[in-house]
Amino acid sequence: MVENLRVAVIGAGRMGADHIQRLHTRIHGAEVAAVVDIDLDRAKAAVAHIPGAQAYATAAEAYESGDVTAVLIATPGFLHEVALLEALERDIPILCEKPLTPDAASAWKIVEAEQKLGRKRIQVGFMRRFDQGYVQLGGLVRSGELGELLMLHCRHRNPDTPPGFTNEMLINDSVVHEFDVIRFLTGEEITSVQVRLGKATSKAPSGQHDPQHVLIETASGVLVDVEIFVNAQFGYQVTTEAAFEDGIVNIGADGGPTVHRAGRWGGEVTPGFEARFGAAYDVEVQSWVDAALRNEIGGPSAWDGYATAACCEAGVEAQKSGEKVAVVLNEKPALYGSFEPAQGGAQ
Numbered sequence: 517m518v519e520n521l522r523v524a525v526i527g528a529g530r531m532g533a534d535h536i537q538r539l540h541t542r543i544h545g546a547e548v549a550a551v552v553d554i555d556l557d558r559a560k561a562a563v564a565h566i567p568g569a570q571a572y573a574t575a576a577e578a579y580e581s582g583d584v585t586a587v588l589i590a591t592p593g594f595l596h597e598v599a600l601l602e603a604l605e606r607d608i609p610i611l612c613e614k615p616l617t618p619d620a621a622s623a624w625k626i627v628e629a630e631q632k633l634g635r636k637r638i639q640v641g642f643m644r645r646f647d648q649g650y651v652q653l654g655g656l657v658r659s660g661e662l663g664e665l666l667m668l669h670c671r672h673r674n675p676d677t678p679p680g681f682t683n684e685m686l687i688n689d690s691v692v693h694e695f696d697v698i699r700f701l702t703g704e705e706i707t708s709v710q711v712r713l714g715k716a717t718s719k720a721p722s723g724q725h726d727p728q729h730v731l732i733e734t735a736s737g738v739l740v741d742v743e744i745f746v747n748a749q750f751g752y753q754v755t756t757e758a759a760f761e762d763g764i765v766n767i768g769a770d771g772g773p774t775v776h777r778a779g780r781w782g783g784e785v786t787p788g789f790e791a792r793f794g795a796a797y798d799v800e801v802q803s804w805v806d807a808a809l810r811n812e813i814g815g816p817s818a819w820d821g822y823a824t825a826a827c828c829e830a831g832v833e834a835q836k837s838g839e840k841v842a843v844v845l846n847e848k849p850a851l852y853g854s855f856e857p858a859q860g861g862a863q
């Protein structure tokens with residue numbers, strides 16, 4: 517009989533806490549064995565309701581306990597490189613929240629370290645690949661029933677940003693999702709990125725220019741425009757309109773009923789990513805666990821993390837120059853196979 521994964525969750529902040537709850541209550545085949553947070557009180561609070569789980573201030577202590585067989589990394593992106601290298605050394609299944617790392621050079625180091633291991637251990641937390649709307653849109657692209665996909669119009673709106681959210685993070689923490697999902701939908705690499713800075717909101721913290729307009733091109737010439745607007749106040753919204761030769765597809769409308777009552781009608785605005793993508797995170801983490809128990813990955817790979825990091829690097833350069841910047845990728849190692857995005861797009 518295969519034993520359940522004993523997972524260490526590193527980082528018990530907003531996303532880590534959500535994943536801890538998910539692993540503890542809804543995911544089969546895995547248990548929370550440890551929570552690691554530099555803020556030890558936060559880690560202790562996170563394990564308080566989980567029998568058998570321990571709190572630690574460092575990942576090394578959690579690994580030394582001998583009770584950890586898999587890891588979920590949910591620290592801020594600039595800390596992922598160290599955590600990933602430490603986990604790869606232990607040769608255990610890894611689910612790393614996006615971004616893999618914020619820039620191409622550090623992401624490539626991770627790809628190289630995984631290659632040395634000779635098998636895929638890292639799944640990257642690009643949960644949109646598990647969202648019903650994106651899965652259905654991907655199916656329509658691949659079936660060809662609406663002809664060729666020509667353009668994508670994406671809107672990515674957040675109510676506000678946490679402290680320390682830099683101007684670069686509009687690209688490498690937020691638009692990184694669009695980079696991944698464009699690759700997932702088209703089955704192609706991205707070839708260039710341009711960023712236009714127009715009229716800015718007065719609601720953005722100092723140092724951020726918000727919103728930004730990002731123009732992206734894929735290998736076959738599919739054009740994508742993204743409005744990234746991270747201090748949009750009203751709520752959370754991620755939508756895509758896809759233009760095909762023979763039709764238009766829209767995904768990402770707010771969920772819930774439209775209610776008509778005396779003199780007015782309406783519905784509820786989605787407040788945050790937990791509500792918009794809650795079901796997708798569940799499918800993503802279950803897919804990771806199921807695959808990990810077979811010594812495989814069940815979603816986007818370290819190559820996907822690297823390719824999107826290269827797009828982010830081009831995007832950050834484009835933010836500064838206003839120019840169209842080419843995305844240049846290293847040769848894809850054989851370990852990652854051809855580009856055939858299935859459910860979750862595991863490669």
Ligand SMILES: NC(=O)c1ccc[n+]([C@@H]2O[C@H](COP(=O)([O-])OP(=O)(O)OC[C@H]3O[C@@H](n4cnc5c(N)ncnc54)[C@H](O)[C@@H]3O)[C@@H](O)[C@H]2O)c1
Pocket residue numbers: 526527528529530531532552553554555558573574589590591592593595613614615641642643689789793
């Ligand atoms: N997939 C998604 O939709 C989604 C949504 C939100 C966040 N994220 C990603 O999840 C990650 C975490 O984001 P968040 O919003 O939860 O951040 P957060 O700031 O709320 O939480 C980060 C946690 O990491 C802890 N931490 C910091 N340094 C540490 C260290 N050296 N060792 C251990 N713990 C440390 C902090 O104390 C904090 O508890 C990021 O990579 C982010 O991009 C993904």
Ligand SMILES: O[C@H]1[C@H](O)[C@@H](O)[C@H](O)[C@@H](O)[C@H]1O
Pocket residue numbers: 674689690691693746789
């Ligand atoms: O970390 C979050 C998360 O990835 C959300 O899905 C995204 O909408 C936000 O822009 C980002 O800051």
